[in-house]
Amino acid sequence: MKIAILPGDGIGPEITAQAVKVLNVLGESFELESADVGGAGYAAHGHPLPQGTLALAKAADAVLFGAVGDYKYDSLERALRPEQAILGLRKELGLFANLRPAILYPELAGASTLKPEVVSGLDILIIRELTGDIYFGKPRGVRECPDGPFAGQREGFDTMRYAEGEIRRIAHVAFQAARKRDRRVTSVDKANVLETFQFWRDIVTDVHKEYQDVELEHMYVDNAAMQLVRAPKKFDVIVTGNMFGDILSDAAAMLTGSIGMLPSASLDANNKGLYEPSHGSAPDIAGKGVANPLATILSAAMMLRFSLGKAEQADRIENAVKKVLAQGLRTPDIYEEGTTKVGTEQMGDAVLKALG
Ligand SMILES: NC(=O)C1=CN([C@@H]2O[C@H](COP(=O)(O)OP(=O)(O)OC[C@H]3O[C@@H](n4cnc5c(N)ncnc54)[C@H](O)[C@@H]3O)[C@@H](O)[C@H]2O)C=CC1
Ligand SMILES: CC(C)CC(=O)C(=O)O
Ligand SMILES: [Mg+2]
Secondary structure, three states, rough: EEEEEEEEOHHHHHHHHHHHHHHHHOOOOOOOEEEOOOHHHHHHOOOOHHHHHHHHHHHEEEEEEOOOOOOOHOOOOOOOOOOOHHHHHHEEEEEEEEEEEEEOOOHHHOOOOOOOOHHOOEEEEEEEEEHHHOOOOEEEEEEEEOOOOOOOOOEOOOOOOHHHHHHHHHHHHHHHHHOOOOEEEEEEEEEOOOOOHHHHHHHHHHHHOOOOOOOOEEEEEEEHHHHHHHHHOOOOOHHHHHHHHHHHHHHHHHOOOOOOHHOOEOOOOOOOEEOOOOOOOOOOOOOOOEEEEEEEHHHHHHHHHHHHOOHHEEEHHEEEHHHHHOOOEEEEHOOOOOOOEEHHHHHHHHHHHHHO
């Protein structure tokens, strides 16, 4: 089985290296092949998603992705900016379903910024639609404002849109995921203001007719943001659009102690997938050896489970992560007094040792 390794920028190479170490000692005959992506792709090949990288990702059985983005590329034209690499991969590979499980490991209850009683036992699944919405809608750009008090000035604009089929397929993913959990889905939208999301609500309600054993509630996104910090354990599965899911999953990350703990799977219709931490390239800590590699290591576990049919190996990795947390090892983002502060590599090594 072939795994494409795309480390990317900033902390991407540091954290991906730890996950690769883990994959290499599982005793499986995986073929790992790396390629440049993001700013690294632009620097080496003049494009954030070089042809060779895209071809490798398409040919592989699964992709393990680090992160892309570097402020030094922020003034490039948009098509050449590092972030286009991950957006392009999602679109080109048809990865419409982004699963972001937010689980609080008991040892990290004190690392969360929320009170332990609010977050302990947290286990929610955010399902974010990943290839539609305002992130991909056209037209977009900067033009002359046609009317109103600012007519004649420049205006920026994007297009929010969802096709019926796009909503239906992500709703099916959510209801089916809920059947393996607590059978509750919260569909998050902004139907009170946006046509796109009234349509979203109508279609999700219609798909729900096929899943009468699953409870469905609808919630506006502003309320959902509030409920996520007020009473996060009330959620089971949250399904939402691309932009709302992007924002809400970063908020949910803090319930787990750190965004460095939040893995993700981005799946196509056949469970082929790209696996990446939910965070970005963290330029503020890149190269310092302090980034938390656990979200990436846990993403590799999701890859083994969802795309490579190796659920036992996924369990092994997840148990090893639990063990190192129980041993008191913490990267700075999850550090509390009384625990042992370690760097990125030490954390990777500890997981390796704990694999059993
Ligand atoms: N999928 C991707 O490749 C993504 C890329 N980005 C890009 O990443 C760059 C930085 O974006 P930001 O908004 O700063 O978001 P970010 O997620 O990279 O960082 C936000 C904060 O979280 C911290 N952080 C992130 N990951 C961490 C880890 N593993 N361990 C410890 N601390 C961690 C960072 O140090 C920073 O303080 C930008 O260029 C952005 O476009 C952002 C999100 C996702
Ligand atoms: C470059 C962004 C679209 C990536 C992001 O923020 C995410 O996927 O969470
Ligand atoms: Mg994000």
